Amino acid sequence: MPRTSRAEQADATRARIRDAALAAFAERGFHGTSTREIATACGLSPAALYVHYASKEQVLHEISLAGHREVLGRVRESVAGHDDARQRLRALVSAYVAFHAERATLARVINYELAALAEDHRLEVEAVRRDIDEVLRAGLAPFTAVDTRTAAVALESLGIDIARWYRPGGRWTPQTLAASYVDLAVRMVGA
Known part of the structure; x- marks a missing residue:
């Protein structure tokens, strides 16, 4: 052995x-x-x-950075290979929502404990958050009926809030939530 x-x-x-x-x-x-x-x-x-x-804060930083990088990887992967804007949006919202349900405990900590990070660590995590936001905005950009900045904030808020209340074994699965949120997003942007 x-x-x-x-x-x-x-x-x-x-x-x-x-x-x-x-x-x-x-x-x-x-x-x-x-x-x-x-x-x-x-x-x-x-x-x-x-x-x-070295500290409890260093543990939080490692958790937060890895969690945000996981979100970024999922949303980037979700839009790859989709030429149709509507399909890209559907895949993007589905991936974002599914992460916040499937990894609700992680998502809750990485989104609601940011203020506890030291400034340099918080800035590093915020840079990844900006990258996530850019992917979301790019997915919304083809839909000119909405302000992409406002729509991205709305979708991010809806997704992040899932982590606050979602519990496995309840009424919704990550997949049913993702499908419902995709429908909401498509209607929101007039796709």
């Missing part, structure tokens, strides 16, 4: 820390969560946590 390297063990521990922090931040918020609670949840001492992360 192959041995696990120190680097692999450290990566696995960092992943456990991020998972524990994500669950705690989603439940109690960044400021309501202590490093001791995160460490205990993943079977570490508080001192051991600091071997892997």
